[in-house]
Structures are given as C-alpha cells and as structure tokens.
Amino acid sequence: MPPKHRYTVGQHIEFVPGRYDGSAPPGAYTVVRQLPNDAADREYRVKNSRDGHERIIRESQMRQSAAVFG
Template sequence: MPGGASCAALDADGGKPVIEYKFAAGDKVALVANGSNVNVRPGIYTIIRRLPITQIGCQYRAKSALDNHERVVDEAQLRRT
C-alpha cells in the first residue's frame, strides 16, 4: 500500500492484499504523536472501531482516557500498552 502502510500483506499467492489490523475494538493503546499530526494529544486511548482501509493505511476511531474525546488515528501512531 502507498505510504508504507503496515496493515496489509500479500496473500500466499502474492496477489491481493490481505487486511491485518493490529488492534480490535476495546483494545487499550498508547498514542504517540508524530510530525504528521501535531494536534493529537498523546496518551492512552481505547479503540472504538476499525475504519475502512484507505491509501494512508489502517485507521481507527479511538477515545482518549484523559478527556473522553474521540478521534481518528493512524495505526502507525499506536503502540500496545
């Protein structure tokens, strides 16, 4: 996938991409801010749901444990807690 997306791999035949999300709804994750989105508040989040795959890669709807604010986050910004 463009942009080095980490959520897809090729199937055994080397053809179609197979989606492999790292996280599921209910998972607790640590969000690490990066240069692509300086407005995101780092901290602990709960995955609310997976979003459809885009050219950016896997994305999730996540809720902050600090302020209960929900936002869309890229998988590349998330780490297991």
C-alpha cells in the first residue's frame, strides 16, 4: 500500500526547490489538491501565495509552514 499524503488541501506549506527545479520561486504556497500516484514521494498541486500561480511539486520539496496567510 502506498504511503498517504502528509499535507492536506488548504494547508500552508513552504516550497523548498532543489538545484534542478528551474525558476520556480521558493516560499509560501497553499495546497490546492493532492495528486494520485504510486510513488513514495507524493505529489501536490500548490498555489503561490504571492503571484497566484499554480504548480505541481513533490512532498520532498515541501516543509510545513507556521506562517498564517491573509
């Protein structure tokens, strides 16, 4: 059985891109959707809190955020 998603829809997270993740800006994002996959590194659609752009990132690129967004 594949592992469950660690983060929930609506949760605020911190995106921490790796050196090969292109120009995606790090920082505050909100989880929009949990994406289905069978890999151990779960995927999510997230929305940038500043520019509103959405992107797909892996759980290994996410950190729990203590910030509260308005």
